[in-house]
Amino acid sequence: MRLIGTIAFGIGLWLIGGDLNPAWAVNPAGYGQAGGEFDIRIPRVPASELAKAKAMKPPFEATPDILEEGKQIFLGRGTCFRCHGKEGKGDGSAAKILPIKPRNFTNPRFKKLRTPGELMWVLKNGSLGQTGKVPGTGMLPIVGQFLSEEDGWKVILYELSLGESHQP
Numbered sequence: 001m002r003l004i005g006t007i008a009f010g011i012g013l014w015l016i017g018g019d020l021n022p023a024w025a026v027n028p029a030g031y032g033q034a035g036g037e038f039d040i041r042i043p044r045v046p047a048s049e050l051a052k053a054k055a056m057k058p059p060f061e062a063t064p065d066i067l068e069e070g071k072q073i074f075l076g077r078g079t080c081f082r083c084h085g086k087e088g089k090g091d092g093s094a095a096k097i098l099p100i101k102p103r104n105f106t107n108p109r110f111k112k113l114r115t116p117g118e119l120m121w122v123l124k125n126g127s128l129g130q131t132g133k134v135p136g137t138g139m140l141p142i143v144g145q146f147l148s149e150e151d152g153w154k155v156i157l158y159e160l161s162l163g164e165s166h167q168p
Ligand code: HEC
Pocket: 037, 038, 040, 044, 074, 078, 079, 080, 081, 082, 083, 084, 094, 098, 100, 101, 102, 103, 114, 119, 120, 122, 123, 127, 128, 129, 130, 137, 138, 139, 140, 142, 147, 155, 156
């Protein structure tokens, strides 16, 4: 196990390159955790930024038009479907090669446990997993890179709507 941890850590160092953060100078606990997604109960926003993240609100309501636009971004230029799957179940084609499973947005708990502002924080900063110490979860910063903030809000509202329509 120690060897595997060392290899994972090595890959982590390789991913972050010269930008070494001392917070990562430990084995990234949970890397490649068996059984799929990381724990949904644990926020992805660091505690010090959580209140600020939750205070961010979408500038528009989740009307049918906005949800349709969000869906087009999800399936189109946002490329979200490649990892999160066409239906948002976390089963996209690229998910197979990721060490951590992409979030399944059809899980009704997703909408219950997350505020839109927290999701915007992840879209802007990426996710370091439930420990905050896993470089390269695959969820990289998107808003400010290739999506505008407005498009980010549309796709967030769409993702949050998926849990409602889910038929088990
Ligand atoms: C390269 C693969 C990949 C792509 C592309 C991708 N994601 Fe992710 N996403 C992930 C992974 C893996 C996680 C899980 C990270 C974790 O558990 O911390 C994740 C997590 C998230 C979360 C956080 C969920 C939570 O529990 O708080 C949000 C929000 C999200 N993705 C939105 C998006 C949106 C919107 C897009 C498209 C604009 C997108 N993702 C594209 C891989 C991807």
